[in-house]
Amino acid sequence: MEETGKTTRDEIAAQTGLLIAAVRDARPLVQMITNYVSMDIAANVLLAAGAAPAMVFAPEESPEFVRRASALVVNTGTLSAPGAQAMEVATIAARTHGVPWVLDPVGAGATKFRDDTICKLLRHRPAVIRGNASEIMAVARLAGLTQEAGAPRGVDSAHETSQVEGLAQKLARHGLCTVAATGDVDIVTDGRRLVRLANGSPLMTKVTALGCGLTGYVGAFVGLGVDPFTATLSALAAYAVAGDMAAEQAKGPASFRTAFIDALYTLDASDIATRLRVA
């Protein structure tokens, strides 16, 4: 497995600090087709980051809307047949107009319906796939890269990210995309480079849809037009550092959530420089 090589911790921190500021300057418009559980928090994550979220999914309007978006984010949670159709239409339009899109394959491996939907979406070539370890394993199986089931526990991961490093790299090479698997340690790879990030708090798993919010946040960074691997790596680094900052204030999951959104709003290059941990 090829490693990050010359990309040092300090270089990642510096790049992340730049991109946090760039999101605030550029205010990328991020179109989201996300699940109902995550709508409030995903929109609030993007607003706190300085981006402009827009939840637009109707097939009647999403192709028209996506042309003006900087990125599209598609999330398969609370899936329905009309929702799957909306994702299909929107991702085709994104490809047509050269708008990068990010896939959050929530529940991949949990049911045949999720798997069928995700299979179809993969054809439209996401720039980034971000999931938990079980979801990444399941997507790799859907891409024909493994026999392992990647069966999640409900919609939660039943695996560690260390178990899917090789598969994530294969999937990235296969899809010519960036793959991120998040958990206690987050991994990001473009098939060649692979970085492990060690920030974040266990409380992040106790707030619903914080992973979905992360995928939206990745969309904001990807919407800047920089290389998707760099964008994804910086987004994951910033998000997890905000998690560290929030955990220092929190008495439980709800005060954590409040502190976390506030931290995303105030986060700057010096926070990253001080706190980033590359494993």
Next chain:
Amino acid sequence: MEETGKTTRDEIAAQTGLLIAAVRDARPLVQMITNYVSMDIAANVLLAAGAAPAMVFAPEESPEFVRRASALVVNTGTLSAPGAQAMEVATIAARTHGVPWVLDPVGAGATKFRDDTICKLLRHRPAVIRGNASEIMAVARLAGLTQEAGAPRGVDSAHETSQVEGLAQKLARHGLCTVAATGDVDIVTDGRRLVRLANGSPLMTKVTALGCGLTGYVGAFVGLGVDPFTATLSALAAYAVAGDMAAEQAKGPASFRTAFIDALYTLDASDIATRLRVA
């Protein structure tokens, strides 16, 4: 009306303490088909309690998914025709696979559409029905047990739980289920036993969907496999004690909500032992 008899306050407190810990140990997977208003808070309630929520409702996948769930929760708020169909399919599957399910009949009595939907769902035999007093009265009417309309005010109760004790017991016996009506005083009955719980804060009515969150929380306790009456009683006791704890911190409904979720996360047997009030 038969009373709780030998079930003493201390026994209820002890049992509740045990089940709070058991939810954290077992992490029951609770499938929820709930209304759009409640999705965020219901998921966060379950995560704070240590359970694993999964919002899965598409008829294409919910029968496959429910087999792995410890409990299913169905809530008729923000009802739609496809939603009613999804509930029908999921509850049939739950019955087929022996997965207990909990009904939250939001808006029962408010419109013919709600009543028709709830009538159909009752055929699939919920293990627990949890509503406000007007909703329980309306469900009892739908079951042919009373002529009283149970007309709510919008989706809020127009009755006190003390007005529906007899009906709740009849409904429990009729449906071979546990019935809980919540309000200033919460009542829980299996048709034979009836307990009144007196914890909780008026601020709980000022946070949207906290009742829906409670029904999800009941699902987590029912998912432990213990007797549904005991599970429901413990869930209601724990939830209301967390309400007391949060009210001591709150400046208004939103700070109450934050403190409440945090309290569910930290709540333990000693909190219940100290604070539980059985009326």
Next chain:
Amino acid sequence: MEETGKTTRDEIAAQTGLLIAAVRDARPLVQMITNYVSMDIAANVLLAAGAAPAMVFAPEESPEFVRRASALVVNTGTLSAPGAQAMEVATIAARTHGVPWVLDPVGAGATKFRDDTICKLLRHRPAVIRGNASEIMAVARLAGLTQEAGAPRGVDSAHETSQVEGLAQKLARHGLCTVAATGDVDIVTDGRRLVRLANGSPLMTKVTALGCGLTGYVGAFVGLGVDPFTATLSALAAYAVAGDMAAEQAKGPASFRTAFIDALYTLDASDIATRLRVA
């Protein structure tokens, strides 16, 4: 352009204080057909204000339900074809039963689908239209009152409210309704009177759906049965003053949101008397 004339700042403050108390006394039932992003916060805004929100939208039940509502609020965010149909049915029923309704034309000007839907809704005569400056400009164009596109940036405003004062007045006269455009300065007009309000915090734009929550809040005031211009003016004044109060407590958007809902709950006539700023 005709100005507010004799309506002084102190008169507005006094009226606002009265209506805040009247909402708590009357607990108006506000039926909402709102977007999925806003459901949680809009319901919580209404509960904090003392009103009774009900998210009821199915065509099977909304005409039956709206008869008992004090006001109906319709919001075109996260639009879908079934959603547009639900809005059509509900607004017709509201008109039939003499229930005032409030339109929040989210995303007007963003896509043809939004515009077509809003055009149809305008026929059913809202009592109030509340949007950002770009949305009000777009609605005025849909009503044939301007050629200006009013193109928003995503679903955010690309204009200042000062740019749409004349159009808002034209739209109000054309539709025999009250029009409110909110932004750094909020304007309210019935076509004859026009008031500019200068309270509020930039953090309000960093919390998702706070504008949708405002439209719900306007619905509560309109539901009191007073003149819609007076109701809307008071609702906007109270909401923005609560924003000022919350901003003094906030460390970022999420702590702002908590403080804001708490402020709506405690807000009284003296807060308005002290803080209201009419521009």
